[in-house]
Amino acid sequence: MPPRTYREPVALTETERAILAFEAEWTRHAGAKEEAIRRELGMGPARYYQLLGRLIDTAEALEHDPLLVKRLRRVRDERVARRDALHA
Known part of the structure; x- marks a missing residue:
């Protein structure tokens, strides 16, 4: 039996994780999405x-949240x- 291989943890930055989390739940934010992007993430919509x-x-984003990333790719x-x- 071959030895098990262990993968390194997913290496997303804090900003990348925040963007994915925001996109997963942005409909729960009050107001327009663009306003929520500025307010929650401190960056412009563009x-x-x-x-x-x-x-x-x-691949890191896909591994972090496969359902979200596949949906966003499909859209x-x-x-x-x-x-x-x-x-x-």
């Missing part, structure tokens, strides 16, 4: 979405497909 877009393509892919279909 920066938030830029970081989120990069983050959901990482993004559907949006891109609709946009491409409109411009085809």
Whole structure:
């Protein structure tokens, strides 16, 4: 029997974990999402979405919260497909 291999812990930054947590529960925040991003994370919406877009393509994010990341990828892919279909 081969020896067991142990994986290193997922290495997400505090900001990356906060972004994923916020995205998982943003509907529970009062007010508009953009206002909640500024208030809760201290960054502008453009920066938030830029970081989120990069983050959901990482193996670390997928391992941290697979259901959320798969859902966000699916939503993004559907949006891109609709946009491409409109411009085809």
